Amino acid sequence: MLITRECDYGVRIVRALAKGEKMCVNQVCEQEGLTPAFVYKILKKLEKKDIVKSFRGSNGGYALKRSIEELTLLDIYLAVEPDFYMIECMNPGKPCVHNREDCGCKVHKELERIQNVLLKELSAKSIGEIMAGTVSEEKE
Secondary structure, three states: OOOOHHHHHHHHHHHHHOOOOOEOHHHHHHHHOOOHHHHHHHHHHHHHOOOEEEEOOOOOEEEEOOOOOOOEHHHHHHHHOOOOOOOHHHOOOOOOOOOEOOEOOHHHHHHHHHHHHHHHHHOOOEHHHHHHOOOOOOOO
């Protein structure tokens, strides 16, 4: 699946840290109902992509390194799952055998269009906007 459990947990971790306060892993786990081993794994990925920062020592913990006003769902998903594709054939590293240059696959082309729309939508609102609920929905 495109949006994995790890991606979901990444968003939940950012949500827990959204107030700007430093939190220990146990606090994040308690607030979001997550397990420490999984949270540590995801925090390492988020830290590697400069979304969170860690503090060592007895008063250690984690805090957001970037503002929730500049972070999007796509930022978090890509930090947690760099190979973020709807299906495997969308990954350029694993080309679809049915989508050759001599005869392009029409299904692949449609999925590619949908993937592009999804990526655009996942980056359309900041986490801050989503959490505040202040962005008005587009009217039809």
